[in-house]
Amino acid sequence: MSMDINSIKKNFENNKPIIILDKSREVEGDLIFPSEIINSEVINFMISKGKGLLCTVADEKLLIERGFFKLPSNNLDKHNTNYFIPIDYKLSNTGISSFERAKTIEMLAQNNNINLFSYPGHVQLLGGIGINNRKGHTEASLELVEFIGYKRFSTIIEILDENGDSHNFEYINQLSKEYDIPIIDIEDIYIESMKRKQFVFKVSEAKLPTELGVFKIVGFKNLLDNKEHFLIYSGDIFDGDPVKVRVHSECVTGDVLKSKKCDCGSQLYNAMNEIKQRGILIYLRQEGRNIGITNKIKAYALQDDGVDTYDANEIIGLPPDGRDYAIAAQMLKAMNINDIILLSNNEDKKNQLMKYGINVKKMEKLFGKLTVENKFYLKTKMERFNHKLNEFLK
Numbered sequence: 001m002s003m004d005i006n007s008i009k010k011n012f013e014n015n016k017p018i019i020i021l022d023k024s025r026e027v028e029g030d031l032i033f034p035s036e037i038i039n040s041e042v043i044n045f046m047i048s049k050g051k052g053l054l055c056t057v058a059d060e061k062l063l064i065e066r067g068f069f070k071l072p073s074n075n076l077d078k079h080n081t082n083y084f085i086p087i088d089y090k091l092s093n094t095g096i097s098s099f100e101r102a103k104t105i106e107m108l109a110q111n112n113n114i115n116l117f118s119y120p121g122h123v124q125l126l127g128g129i130g131i132n133n134r135k136g137h138t139e140a141s142l143e144l145v146e147f148i149g150y151k152r153f154s155t156i157i158e159i160l161d162e163n164g165d166s167h168n169f170e171y172i173n174q175l176s177k178e179y180d181i182p183i184i185d186i187e188d189i190y191i192e193s194m195k196r197k198q199f200v201f202k203v204s205e206a207k208l209p210t211e212l213g214v215f216k217i218v219g220f221k222n223l224l225d226n227k228e229h230f231l232i233y234s235g236d237i238f239d240g241d242p243v244k245v246r247v248h249s250e251c252v253t254g255d256v257l258k259s260k261k262c263d264c265g266s267q268l269y270n271a272m273n274e275i276k277q278r279g280i281l282i283y284l285r286q287e288g289r290n291i292g293i294t295n296k297i298k299a300y301a302l303q304d305d306g307v308d309t310y311d312a313n314e315i316i317g318l319p320p321d322g323r324d325y326a327i328a329a330q331m332l333k334a335m336n337i338n339d340i341i342l343l344s345n346n347e348d349k350k351n352q353l354m355k356y357g358i359n360v361k362k363m364e365k366l367f368g369k370l371t372v373e374n375k376f377y378l379k380t381k382m383e384r385f386n387h388k389l390n391e392f393l394k
Contacts, residue, residue: 052158088121235278263368
């Protein structure tokens with residue numbers, strides 16, 4: 001994370017919120033503070049300097065268990081805010097003052113149920129659905145206060161500039177400097193959560209006899225993207241020495257249909273051959289660098305007209321490479337594997353695994369089969385995706 005835990009806690013103890021920045025989804029910054037230690041001074045600062053909608057946040061499941069309910073118009077998907085009924089503490093006068101709003105938030109953070117609150121009130125209530133499901137300010141704020149050692153209750157407010165714009169990063173940075181408020185990116189909180197918590201769990205294992213030998217195949221319960229990723233392994237991978245690991249993204253056209261447009265099928269075969277004595281192959285359901293088979297066919301059509309695979313993805317409105325290897329790191333942790341030798345030509349794969357807490361001791365290149373049909377594709381991977389293929393394409 002961009003700031004150590006002790007420093008953040010000291011900041012909170014000095015009655016100062018921090019800023020959580022979302023650069024990619026909502027493109028805004030929120031002031032956040034642990035609800036457990038909230039007071040009127042902090043509330044007044046957040047309202048006067050943040051100027052957005054003051055919200056108190058708890059996990060959705062806990063709120064529902066305590067009788068709170070969602071707004072009827074709330075049709076939550078992963079991009080929308082999970083609104084519950086706004087509340088006031090029943091013993092408040094009007095509920096609107098900084099003191100009374102702080103009291104409402106404090107009483108919620110004491111795990112009280114809906115009977116102590118009136119509604120609709122002056123404090124908007126939000127339900128978090130887990131940062132594994134949604135990378136929003138709601139979920140990130142709960143993770144952060146938990147890291148610090150507080151209960152999973154937070155208070156947040158959007159930062160608006162002098163014109164009421166919530167997307168002014170320059171203004172957010174000025175506010176940070178003026179009041180010495182640290183900024184933490186949602187992505188940093190997500191990474192820390194992936195390192196601290198387990199969202200993927202081993203549930204099944206069986207023998208898998210193949211043309212290259214007998215492997216073990218492992219299935220998982222996956223609370224990250226709910227896809228059925230799996231891995232195969234061979235040999236004693238639990239002896240404490242670094243394990244050879246290949247992280248292979250699904251390519252049904254190459255792996256199954258033996259397409260010559262790419263080298264994926266031959267890379268898969270070579271990887272299985274490489275690990276048949278001792279090692280792991282993780283098979284991720286990330287077809288077409290995570291765009292899916294239908295979009296991949298759209299990209300193929302563009303490639304038929306001479307567009308490279310990088311530009312083809314962008315033309316159809318998708319990232320050139322949308323893969324996130326948090327799931328692979330979580331699968332390795334579920335197998336109690338931390339030290340690996342990565343079989344890959346892709347530096348991004350190594351960097352992502354390392355940021356999610358996997359110790360990549362070294363990389364070993366793994367090539368597929370070079371054909372007339374896939375040479376342009378492989379050259380694009382080298383030149384535009386920075387894969388290490390120079391010696392292969394000589």
